[in-house]
Amino acid sequence: MPRLLPTLLATALLALSLSTTASAADRITGHPFATRSEVHAPHAMAATSHPLATQIALDTMKAGGSAVDAAIAANAALGLMEPTGNGIGGDLFAIIWDPKTKRLYGYDGSGRSPRSLTLAEFQRRGLTDIPSHGPLPVTVPGTVDGWFALHGRFGRRTMADNLAPTIRYAREGHPVHEVIAYYWDRSVPRLGKWPGFTEQFTIQGRAPRTGETWRNPNLANTLQAISDGGRDAFYKGDIARVIGDYFAANDGFLAYEDLASHTGNWVEPVSTSYRGVELWELPPSGQGIAALQILNLLEPYDLKSYGFGSPEHVHLFVEAKKLAFADRARWYADPEFHPAPVAKLISKDYARERGALISMDTALREVQPGTPRQLDEGDTIYLTTADADGMMVSLIQSNYRGMGSGMAPPGLGFILQDRGEQFVLQEGHPNSFAPGKRPFHTIIPAFATKDGEPWLAFGVMGGAMQPQGHAQILINMLDFGMNLQEAGDAPRIQHDGSTEPTGQNTAMTDGGEVDLETGFPYETVRALMQKGHSVRFSHGPYGGYQAIMKNPYGGWTGASESRKDGQAAGY
Known part of the structure; x- marks a missing residue:
């Protein structure tokens, strides 16, 4: 123990020095701390949470692929290289700017609950919450369907070309990066008991170490089958049959018929304005509109005059988050089962009404949701790509809870998501479990425009941090004058303890934790x-960020998360 004291003392002194200033003396800009400069490139840009995935995206565009081709190729690679955050057993959401039609397109690639599983079955088992792992929280994986939907509209290269780099890396191997190795090691003890996990996601029972070569020949075979047979090879072929048989043999309910009937949905993004910029999000069942609500609540305040990191800045942000998340708990759900009054929730009038609850002097301890009248109207990966024609992609993909459910069907090389944990085992709740229903979703891509033109594709991973992170990135840039990299590297705020859409926590009565x-x-x-x-120190819940911005002088500007293994690069 005594030998640790110098290290602990140095760490304490570093923390103290950083806590007294939001700037770093070695940055020529004088703005809050940034780990590196922005990346600029004239033709194309990619920003992902893994350097090899970024290079695959760039190679795809150099070979004539679109930004969508590059995003698919990078996402496939991340499923292999960063299984701690995503994979083809999970769901996908995307926002695409198409330069030909000069408009945004949204895709909701989320899957539904098994049709043979009922609320009564959970009650029969004596469960009050859906388990976090194992067969019961598994929902249909929507990622592969999402790839083919996006490719069918915006792809230029073949899907075989897009998947080929990952198939090669899966067979030949690649070195595991540091942050990924850390989370992989934490996952093995939790997930090792589920059939197929240890055999396919460990090296003799342990996680791969930093720099160690990882191979996944089973995933290579699965991706090759998809490459050869298309979307239906996954949802209607042997892969779907293996999944169905696996769950039938392991106390599960996901069946071949659930995969065969799956479809994702093209959806219209929705927006609000903030300081002359339009922030676009996807509507529920995701939580994206919470970012819009937060910005609407903050717009009347002169955050710039208060300064980054000031008590007023942090207090107002936290209070706005509390109000938005109260509505999130009440209104956000699968719109086919529980439509939300989205237009009202993201309106300026509603923000003025709700904003009256904010005091500059006192923190809200308890917040009830609003009652808008209907008008006519946790780990993840995020990546973004932009090509030479002006197409931009904002894409997010996840297995939920890091590596997902732990359920890894034999010979397939991937883990099924546990997104169904987000359902509520309570009749009448907006997110109450029902067969064939999509759960509340935390993963959200973001996009911002200026004067109707594309400006910024970005995202911040990490559960409930995501809408908070989206709002903070724009606040950092528009109120505090930070550049694209500084906006992501600046210290983040996370409020925890709001009433949840999942019903798994009691209503907030103590103001939560900052x-x-x-x-x-x-x-x-x-x-x-x-x-x-109530202010606390918490290590690690602040999300992961990637972004690409249209450079006003031409070309692209990129930024990548300093808290992960990622890279922004272009050509």
């Missing part, structure tokens, strides 16, 4: 506590 990443001044922490906030 997590502040290292870099906020102690004076801010003290002022927040005086307003009634």
